[in-house]
Amino acid sequence: MRHTISVLVENKFGVLARVSGLFSGRGFNIESLNVAPTLDPALSQMTIVTRGDDRILEQITKQLNKLINVIKVIDYSTETDYINRELVLIKVSAKAEHRAEALRIVDIFRAKVVDASHSHYTIEVTGSEGKVNGMISMLKPLGIKGIVRTGLVAMSRG
Amino acid sequence: MKLSGAEIFVECLKKEGVDTIFGYPGGVVLNIYDVLHQQREIRHILTKHEQGAVHAADGYARASGKPGVVLVTSGPGATNTVTGIATAYMDSIPLVVFTGQVPMSMIGNDAFQEADIVGITRPCTKHNYLVSDVSKLAATIKEAFHIATTGRKGPVLIDLPKDVSVNKTDFVYPSKVDLKGFKPTLHGNLQQIKRALSLMRKAERPVLFTGGGVILSGAAEELKKIAKKTWIPVTNSLMGLGGFPGDHPLFLGMPGMHGTYAANLSLQQADLIVAVGARFDDRVTGKIDAFAPKATVVHIDIDPTSIKKNVRVDIPIVGDCRNTLRELNKLIAAERGVGWKTKHKAWLEQIAQWKKERPLTYREHKGKIAPQYVVEEIYKATKGKAIITTEVGQNQMWTAQFYKFQVPRQFLTSGGLGTMGYGFPAAIGAQFACPDRVVFDIAGDGSIQMNIQELATAVQHRLPVNIAVLDNRFLGMVRQWQQLFYDCRYSSTCLTSGPDFVKLAEAYGAVGIRVARKEDVPDAIREAISIKNTVLLDFVVDREANVMPMVPAGAAIDEMIFEEKRGKKKLSSAQANKITG
């Protein structure tokens, strides 16, 4: 099963290597990983999307907790109420015959065109994974030249 | 007054109560060595290889219960410590390893003798540091000792750039450490302990399975109390040996691949296993799906990641073994009318039957010394009281089987990593920690050559360490597998060209004694013990003796082989030499 894990870490040299090394060293997989400082610049928040059965997930969270620089681990998949979002930049073909369709899709998904040229639009879309993937599949027939995703970030509600 | 980083290093060690460190100098640690030279409180033992230094510090730690401390230079000095660090990490041994590093301004430039030792050791240390500024040095050392010795113990590495050892700052040693991300659970949950006890009360076939955690936390007395009071038999993993007296009637011996019949059958038949500070290593469980099929499992461990890693657990208890067993003892003492002894009578009778049916034995061949006999004689001559280290291979398993360990910190062996070359430097470290104890390294002729250079260290300090080489002129354990599972194809396991160990010992200034006849074994051991110098006993043993019983890889632990299959072709040593020698 797929899990979204939030890891609060000390913002120190080498911490990312410790976390990613733990995953690679123990054969756990990382689908996406996002990391940035929190309000307190001494701390960073990581969001990791991973896969595994219950036993593996239990090991992952325990092993993360065991790292000295890790302060808190939350597996959101065990909580029902959380928000997850991803930001994606998509460079899509904007040839004359595609322009209108591209803009329509942008509109439907409440995305934004953040850069435009004679041949391409660069579209920024934010949302849950389902929404983002939906938009990508709509844009595909127009010709996607490039795509960059931040990976999921997550937060509990309330 | 301002102190240099090198001076701060020494002051911090004093504050931590360190009196002995093991190491090897080099360019970037010259300043530290210079400060060490000008003081008397900390003695520095110069080993002959950095791997030897780490194993010696590890042996010192295991024998004394104090953390071991190592100091080496950058680059090759640092990389030479890796095997020692990984060995300590797998067995949860507290070490603080200091490596020199090139100056901060040169890091990342592929400078002379630069190695990213923090990166290299990240997966085999409990934690590690690069100290970037002398103002952080004292606090980092304080944290390192705290982390190494608190919770599940382990090695911590501190990388010290040369400029950090030169630069000066005010010396303040923090009085305490507060790490947000490191708060081990030291006390087991009382409700869980009560649940465990109620299972113990109901069980008909319970077993206490205990490991290194009992030794490391000092829980052996509590364990003994529980076993005696409840009449529950005890089995110790390799790391747990010494946690329960080896000659006690409730002792089952070691379980697993080379475990006793009684221990393996008890686990397989048990309806309750109470595991304490043991991590269900694959060498213990054998085929995991077939392990202890009837048992409910209670697992007490300081490290939550050890619980439910390999086997299912019904009652997990995270906590220090000693604290938790003490709580359990209190509850047991308050119990009335359980009638433990009568409740377990049938179970203990069954176990006695297994012990009688298949005791640990070995075959002796005329005119040859059985290696197991040598271990038995060392046991007798030392009255079961020596500190015993081993190398890895048959020597290690025979020692585990035939030396009946009495107390914790008496048996020092590389269990998790299985490091050949561990035993001798560890024996040196143990002898430094316990100068009045008799110390033996029970070795194989292969393993001993992996750190043989430390003979110079032992002799320099006139350490009365004894090495008993069970000299079979084979990489015996590998040869055994080749014999049993590879149709006697002895590929690269024959050591006939090995050195003359007696001459080698003498070349180093140690005493070498060759023992080729069974009747000379007891006297030679006694003589070695009486000599106040390093002694190497070269026991010319039966070359093709095997460690039995044995659970083949992938089998359940009650599917044991007891001796070589009859009718199977067995090469004579002479033939084997011709093929591979």
Ligand SMILES: Cc1ncc(C[n+]2csc(CCOP(=O)(O)OP(=O)(O)O)c2C)c(N)n1
């Ligand atoms: C550093 C290292 N290299 C290789 C091995 C694999 N290995 C395990 S036992 C063994 C043979 C050991 O031979 P010896 O020291 O002569 O002991 P014996 O088994 O004959 O008692 C080997 C090569 C190991 N455990 N450690």
